[in-house]
Amino acid sequence: MTKIVKANILSFDIEEWFHVSNFEKYIKDNEWDSLEHRVNIGTDFFLKVLEENNIVGTFFMVGWVAERNERMVERISQAGHEVGIHGYAHKCITDQTPEEFEVDIKRAIEIVGGITGKPVRGYRAPSYTITPDTAWAIDTLKNNGIEYDTSLYPTSFNPNYGFPNSPRFPFKFENGLYEFPMSTFRAIGGNLPFASGTYFRLAPYFFTDLMMRILNGVGEYFTINIHPWEMDPDQKKIETGWYDNFKHYTNLRYNRGKFEKFARAFRFTTFDDYLKNYDFPTYRLNNGTFELV
Ligand SMILES: [Zn+2]
Structure with missing residues (x-):
């Protein structure tokens, strides 16, 4: 029986505004260095709000960003936050071979660990792309010293990612890798995603607040993930199709105030604290389905 506990965890995927997967077809990798860097x-802003509210969070660094912003990574680590990785080149795992994926994470681990002087324990996949087709990544992560992953999205709501059969609460894979699935809200017809920045930004504040209160009220675990570019309304605007534009730019102007309110309203713990204090059921992954061991 899965142990369900009340714990909210704040995390940030630290990438540049032009790393967003939706922009891949508009901005090429070799243009990155010539674009304005705005990740700071x-x-x-996140560091300021966390300090004001006495909250510790987890920052998943894109390796490419870390090697260009060493001082920023040091400041995050020195402020007591946990620093994990979000890949080196922000490539979806679904677009990589197992060999390319391993090279990518090794490079990110080396850069980030080299700056903080601490072991890199946590990983989040670009666009949550550990899916039933890329489940091989679970062994690659463990074999490279990663202790926990937080990439599985237990939903079939989005066509680009999702691990629909994944447990909704933290668990351990048979190989010993811990998993913190992205939070969903159980609804008729499936699990609705609402733990990533896009949903936080698009939904009115009262909706996120209500969902949090419902989940916390029944003692459920919750994690949310936000990006620095979502706190930067003055970033350069890229003309994309209406759908990508809508997803990227809607409500950017109001998002800082919304995040400040959210950080004041709830209490948060860290992945590290959760690992120390709670039990994890072990699951065996068998052809895309999970069996409790
Ligand atoms: Zn990302």
Whole structure:
């Protein structure tokens, strides 16, 4: 029986505004260095709000960003936050071979661990792309010293990612890797995703607040993930299709105030604290389905 506990965990995927998967078809990798780097703007805002509210969070660094912003990574780590990785080049795992994926995470681990001087324990996949097709990544992570992952999205709501059969609460894979699935809200017809920045930004504040209160009220675990570019309303606007534009730019102007309110309203713990204090059921993954061991 899965042990369900009340715990809210705040995390941030630290990437540049042009790393967003929706922009891949508009901005090529070799253009990155020539674009304005703005990751400090949102990241400094997060650090300020966390300090004001006495909250510790987890920052998953894109390796490419870390090697260009060493001082920023040091400041995050020195403020007592946990620093994990979000890949080196922000490539979806679904677009990589197992060999390419291993090279990518090794490079990110080396860069980030080299800056903080601490072991890199946590990983989040770009666009949550550990899916039934890329489940091989679970062994690659463990074999490279990663202790926990937080990439599985237990939903079939989005066509680009999702591990629909994943447990909704933290568990352990048979290989010993801990998993913190992205939070969903159980509804008729499936699990609705609402733990990622896009949903936080698009939904009115009262909706997120209500969902949190319901989950916390029944003692459920919750994690949310936000990006620095979502706190930077003055970033350069890229003309994309209406749908990508809608997803990226809607409510950017109001998001800082919303995040400040959210950080004041709830209490948060860290992945590290959760690992120390709670039990994890072990699951065996068998052809995309999970069996309790
Ligand atoms: Zn990302």
